[in-house]
Amino acid sequence: MTQRFGDYQNEIYLAGLFGTQPKLSLTFAELEDRARAALPPSVWSYVAGGAGDEHTQRANTEAFRNWGLVPRMMVGAAQRDLTVDLFGLRLPTPLLMAPVGVIGLCAQDGHGDLATARAAARTGVPMIASTLSEDPLETVAAELGDTPGFFQLYTPTDRALAESLVRRAETAGFKAVVVTLDTWVTGWRPRDLATGNFPQLRGHALANYTSDPVFRARLAKPPEEDPQAAVLEWTGIFGNPLTWDDLPWLRSLTTLPLVLKGLCHPEDVRRARDGGVDGVYCSNHGGRQANGGLPALDALPDVVAAADGLPVLFDSGVRTGADAVKALALGATAVAVGRPYAYGLALDGADGIVHVLRSLLAEADLLMAVDGYPTLADLRAEGALRRV
Ligand code: FNR
Numbered sequence: 001m002t003q004r005f006g007d008y009q010n011e012i013y014l015a016g017l018f019g020t021q022p023k024l025s026l027t028f029a030e031l032e033d034r035a036r037a038a039l040p041p042s043v044w045s046y047v048a049g050g051a052g053d054e055h056t057q058r059a060n061t062e063a064f065r066n067w068g069l070v071p072r073m074m075v076g077a078a079q080r081d082l083t084v085d086l087f088g089l090r091l092p093t094p095l096l097m098a099p100v101g102v103i104g105l106c107a108q109d110g111h112g113d114l115a116t117a118r119a120a121a122r123t124g125v126p127m128i129a130s131t132l133s134e135d136p137l138e139t140v141a142a143e144l145g146d147t148p149g150f151f152q153l154y155t156p157t158d159r160a161l162a163e164s165l166v167r168r169a170e171t172a173g174f175k176a177v178v179v180t181l182d183t184w185v186t187g188w189r190p191r192d193l194a195t196g197n198f199p200q201l202r203g204h205a206l207a208n209y210t211s212d213p214v215f216r217a218r219l220a221k222p223p224e225e226d227p228q229a230a231v232l233e234w235t236g237i238f239g240n241p242l243t244w245d246d247l248p249w250l251r252s253l254t255t256l257p258l259v260l261k262g263l264c265h266p267e268d269v270r271r272a273r274d275g276g277v278d279g280v281y282c283s284n285h286g287g288r289q290a291n292g293g294l295p296a297l298d299a300l301p302d303v304v305a306a307a308d309g310l311p312v313l314f315d316s317g318v319r320t321g322a323d324a325v326k327a328l329a330l331g332a333t334a335v336a337v338g339r340p341y342a343y344g345l346a347l348d349g350a351d352g353i354v355h356v357l358r359s360l361l362a363e364a365d366l367l368m369a370v371d372g373y374p375t376l377a378d379l380r381a382e383g384a385l386r387r388v
Contacts, residue, residue: 002079002080002081002082002083002092003082003092003093004079004365005080005082005093005358005361005362005364005365006080006362006365006366006369007362008358008359008361008362009362009366022355023348023351023355024344024347024348024352024355024356026359028319028320028340031340031343031344031347031356032048032339032343034343034347035047035048035342035343035346035347036048038346038347039106039346041195042195042197042199043102043105043106043199043346045191045192045194045195045197046102046191046192046197046199047100047102047106047339047342047343048191048339049189049190049191049192049288050189050191050286050287050288050291051187051188051189051287051288051289051290051291052187052188052190052291053190053291054287054291055287055291055293056284056287056290056291056292056293056294056295057286057287057288057291057317058287059287059293059294059295059317060284060286060287060295060296060297060316060317061317061319061323062295062317063295063296063297063298063317064297064317064318064319064320064322064323064326065388066387066388067297067326067329067330067385067386067387067388068385068386068388069322069325069326069329069367069371069373069379069384069385070371070383070384070385070386071370071371071372072371072372072373072384073372074372075372075373075374077368077369077372077373077374078369079374080365080368080369080373080374080375081374081375081376082094082361082364082365082368082376084333084334084376086279086311086333086334087175087176087257087278087279087311088257089148089175091124091126091148091334092124093123093124093125093361094324094328094332094333094334094335094376095125095324095334095335095336095337095357095360095361095364096125096126096127096128096150096313096315096334096335096336096337097116097119097120097125097126097127097128097336097337097341097353097357098128098283098286098315098336098337098338099128099129099130099131099152099178099180100116100130100338100339100341100342101130101131101132101133101199101200101205102132102199102204102205103116103130103133103134103342103345104133104134104135104204104205105134105199105204105205106342106343106345106346107345107346107349108349109349110134111134111135112134112342112345113129113130113133113134113135113139113140114135114139114140114143115345115349115350115353116129116140116341116345116350116353117129117140117141117142117143117144117149118143118145118350119341119345119350119353119354119357120144120145120147120149121143121144121145121146121147122145122350122354123147123354123357123358123361124147125147125357125361126147126148126149126150126175127140127144127147127149127150128149128150128151128152128178128336129141129149129150129151129152129174130152130154130205131151131152131153131154131165131208132154132200132205132206132208133205133207133208134204134205134207135207136207136208136211137151137165137168137169137172137174137208138168138171138172138211140172141172141173141174142172144173148174148175148176149173149174149175150174150175150176150177150178150259151165151166151169151172151174151176151177151178152177152178152179152180152261153165153166153169153177153178153179153180154180154183154184154238154239155179155184155240155242155246155250156237156238156240157236157237157238157239157240158214158215158218158237159249160214161209161212161214161215161218161237162240162253163214163253164212164213164214164215165208165212166253166254168208168212169256170254170256174256175256175257176256176257176258176259176278176279177253177254177256177257177258177259178259178260178261178281178313179250179258179259179260179261180261180262180285181242181260181261181262181263182261182262182283182284182285182289182290183239183262183285183289184239184240184241184242185239185241186198186289187285187288187289187290187291188291189288200231200234200235200238201231201235202231203227203230203231206223206230206231206234209230209234210223210224210230215230215233215234215237218233218237219233244271244275247271247272247275247276247277248275251275251276251277257278257279258276258277258278258279259277259278259279259280259281259311259313260272260277260279260280260281261281261283261313262281262283262284262285263280263281263282263283263303264282264283264284264294264296264299264303265299265302266302266303266305266306267306269303269306269307269310270306273306273307273308273310277310278310278311279310279311279312279313279333280303280307280310280311280312280313281312281313281314281315282296282299282300282303282312282313282314282315282332283296283313283314283315283316283336284296284299284316285316286315286316286317286338286339287316287317295316295317296314296315296316296317297314297316297317297326297327297330300312300314300327300330300331300332301330301331304330304331304332305331311333311334312331312332312333313332313333313334313335313336314327314332314334314335314336315335315336315337315338316338318335318336318337318340318360319337319340320360320363321359321360321361321362321363321364321365321366321367322363322364322367323335324337324360324364325364325367325368325373325379326385328376328379328380329379329380329384329385330385331380337356337360340356340360341353341356341357343356344356344357
């Protein structure tokens with residue numbers, strides 16, 4: 001199962017010999033610039049923007065510069081093993097695609113959720129499919145091929161609807177349920193506020209609701225006849241300010257692995273653990289929710305310690321393969337990206353996502369080769385990573 005991810009560079013150099021340059025950017029900065037030009041302004045600002053003056057969003061990416069891998073020589077790291085075991089699944093890479101609610105709109109054809117699933121099928125990188133989707137979760141799952149997918153739940157206030165969404169995710173074949181806790185209310189986002197733009201209020205990304213029997217039963221008329229009323233109903237039930245008292249109910253919703261997303265405090269991790277979750281997901285939502293200042297990466301070591309062996313997923317600010325390696329070295333079991341794959345999609349559909357994922361994996365693999373860390377366990381060993 002071990003793949004030679006670094007070989008992507010050989011493909012690129014070889015194509016160069018025959019006069020073909022890579023279609024897409026090899027750096028995040030260039031990818032971002034080109035995505036800005038390619039996306040409609042409202043989608044661009046929704047995807048690229050964050051909370052407040054975006055200090056936390058910037059801090060997320062800058063935090064990686066505070067850490068450096070210590071090179072080791074004479075290791076003979078000719079083969080690298082990036083495989084991980086997660087929830088009983090053997091994954092070819094430690095990379096995941098974070099749930100992105102408007103990913104559908106990032107594609108030229110408006111079906112970015114499907115393109116993302118196809119990219120997952122082609123790369124083996126699991127997609128965490130958002131509740132907020134342009135296509136129903138069943139249609140998304142059908143495109144995943146042999147790659148496992150996880151379903152991300154935004155818990156509505158209507159418990160029957162939550163149960164229905166989870167049941168549908170199980171039936172569709174998703175392999176884990178990721179409950180996002182940090183977005184029961186939308187954070188203060190000046191970029192979107194400046195244009196009065198909130199995609200869901202314009203009827204976007206609501207396919208999992210409008211296709212749900214429990215949601216439909218709440219409406220006087222089918223959403224196809226009265227989409228406005230469906231949006232209004234959605235605004236009334238979307239956000240549920242859960243408390244720890246709700247965890248037993250969440251746990252009872254599924255026998256699939258249950259993951260809580262948005263945990264940054266070790267005490268919260270301990271409570272999650274005590275409540276029987278199967279994994280914790282350290283994230284500050286890419287700085288989109290609270291402009292609180294703390295980069296998610298800085299929270300990771302304490303989260304890993306409190307998780308005490310429970311799998312820890314991580315995202316927020318990962319822009320390069322080197323960033324992913326650092327998060328893994330700090331103890332993350334798997335690392336997710338959000339905006340990077342959204343930009344790849346905006347530029348070249350599923351091919352663009354595949355390029356972004358392969359580039360991240362190639363860089364990570366080559367870093368591990370050059371610095372002499374052939375396995376993820378080696379990265380986690382004492383002394384591998386130093387604070388700069
Ligand atoms: C998100 N994120 C997100 N998270 C989630 O649990 N459900 C969702 O529907 C969304 N939607 C969403 C939309 C957009 C446009 C973005 C950029 C992000 C957060 C996402 O899962 C992840 O936490 C961050 O994107 C990670 O940070 P980076 O990689 O974008 O810095």
